[in-house]
Structures are given as C-alpha cells and as structure tokens.
Amino acid sequence: MMMTKLQPYRILYLLAFLLVLTSCDSGDIVENDTEQESNGYTVRMNAIVSGMAALSDKYTLALATFKANDNYALTVYSIPSTSADNAEVSIVASNITSDVSTVELVVTNRLRQRVISLASINMADYAAATDTIRMNVGTVEVGMTGIIQQHVFNASCIQCHGGNGGNGAADLNLTEGHALANLKDVASTRKEGTFRIVSGNAGQSLLHRILAEGGEDILHYNHTEVLTSQFKNDAPAVRTFIDDWINSMKKDE
Ligand code: HEC
Numbered sequence: 001m002m003m004t005k006l007q008p009y010r011i012l013y014l015l016a017f018l019l020v021l022t023s024c025d026s027g028d029i030v031e032n033d034t035e036q037e038s039n040g041y042t043v044r045m046n047a048i049v050s051g052m053a054a055l056s057d058k059y060t061l062a063l064a065t066f067k068a069n070d071n072y073a074l075t076v077y078s079i080p081s082t083s084a085d086n087a088e089v090s091i092v093a094s095n096i097t098s099d100v101s102t103v104e105l106v107v108t109n110r111l112r113q114r115v116i117s118l119a120s121i122n123m124a125d126y127a128a129a130t131d132t133i134r135m136n137v138g139t140v141e142v143g144m145t146g147i148i149q150q151h152v153f154n155a156s157c158i159q160c161h162g163g164n165g166g167n168g169a170a171d172l173n174l175t176e177g178h179a180l181a182n183l184k185d186v187a188s189t190r191k192e193g194t195f196r197i198v199s200g201n202a203g204q205s206l207l208h209r210i211l212a213e214g215g216e217d218i219l220h221y222n223h224t225e226v227l228t229s230q231f232k233n234d235a236p237a238v239r240t241f242i243d244d245w246i247n248s249m250k251k252d253e
Helices: 008-038 144-157 179-183 206-211 224-247
Strands: 041-050 060-066 075-078 087-096 102-108 114-122 133-141
Touching (some): 075 087, 102 133, 114 144, 144 224, 206 224
Antiparallel strands (some): 060 075
C-alpha cells in the first residue's frame, strides 16, 4: 500500500540529488590538496591587543611581510581598528614566497611603510617548515603613548634619562610611568623659553626639534643620531609618528 505513493519520478529526483552531493564532495577534496602543495609558507600570528582606540587613524596595525632592506610591506593583513581592549587577535598570512625575509606585527602608515615593528620573525629560521609557522606575540599595547614608551624611550633614551635611577640627563625622566608627565607642557631645563612638548604643536616642541634633521646643535648632545642608529631607514617614519603623537595631545588632559 505504501509503495503506491512513492512514484517513479520521485525516485529519480532522489537519485539525481545524491549524485550532485557526491560530485561536490570529491571536487572539494581535490582542490584542497593542490592548494597546500603549490603555495609558499603560512604564518599564524596570535596576540592580545590593547589600546587600539589610541592609535591615530593615520596608522594601521597589521601582520605584514617584508623583503630584506625594504621598508614598504609586500602584503598587509590589517587588524580592525575596532578591536576591543584585550581582544585575542589571530591572523593568518599565507602564500608567503621565499623572497620574504621577515613577517612582522607592525604599525604601518598609509603608504604601507613600516613605522615601528612590535614583533618580528625571520623567515630564514623557518626555511624547512612545512606546517603553519606559529608566531605567538603575547600582550601588546598599541596606543601611540605605549608604543613610543616601549619601542623608543625604553630602547633608546632611558639609558641616559632615568633608567639608572634618579631623573637622568637634563633632569628628564623618560622611564615608564614618568615620561609623559616629564614632557607634556613642561619647560626645558636647557633652552630657556622652550617647552619639551607643547601639546598639539610638534613644530614648537623641543623634543621634535632635537630629533629632526637640522637639530644636531640645539643641545650639547646630538639627539638626531639616536633615532637613526636604532631605526635606520625607518627613522623618518618614526619621527613623523612622534610628531603625530604630539599633535594629538590636548592641553589639560
Ligand atoms: C647618551 C645619552 C643620551 C641619550 C641616549 C638620550 N639623551 Fe636626551 N639628553 C642627554 C643630555 C646630556 C641632555 C642635555 C643636553 C644639554 O645639556 O644641552 C639631554 C637632553 C634632552 C632633552 C631636553 C631636556 C630639556 O629640559 O631641555 C630632551 C627632550 C631629550 N634629551 C630627549 C631624549 C629622547 C627622546 C631620547 C631618546 C630618543 C634621548 N633624549 C636620548 C643625553 C641623552
């Protein structure tokens, strides 16, 4: 009695449907196999990112690939500027070719140029890798103040300015937790009538003038070389980043 309800055309539909399903499946599998073999290295970067809202919109936080001696990124995988504080970010860079020398978690400007590298791996160390290369960065502070503290002041300045206890040269303490209060709208102890930083005005700020080209002789110590020796070709972009930081400051905030 039941069989009379299952009419022949229904069985045909069913068969056709099953046929479509199986053909789709096998097609997918073949495609995946060839993809994995023919393309270059893959890097997965994991980080916990905080302070994203405090990065000027002129800049992008990205996982990017670079050739040796080239400060313009080859490929850029941007991290959304809306990332919440302490959000876990996981980004995959794939098809990395053998001419790539570093993969970096980096602040880039609008020209895709490296400004400051926050973490970096050397692809030469992974030449034999066949699996995904892991790049675990941990927690990174990406606001402009945090980046400048960690990657400029801590790296290039505190050895003379407060890192050995006391306030340091020119009574200027640039260590963590002290730098901003020692700079922002604070009168220079060395150049009468000037301020270390004038909020919102890089051009008027002594900090800008002593780091910029032409600022060699303003003080008794030449600061322009401090940035070029640490950042090499990236030094001009770092100077602009510091200027943008100063220009973004508001008095009494
Ligand atoms: C090798 C030591 C040394 C390093 C490194 C150094 N400075 Fe200085 N800095 C000095 C000395 C010495 C003076 C005072 C110069 C003078 O008396 O004319 C000074 C003065 C200054 C002043 C002027 C302070 C004022 O009140 O007039 C600023 C601003 C400054 N440094 C910022 C920096 C920054 C930013 C860095 C890192 C990028 C840095 N310095 C790295 C030695 C250093």
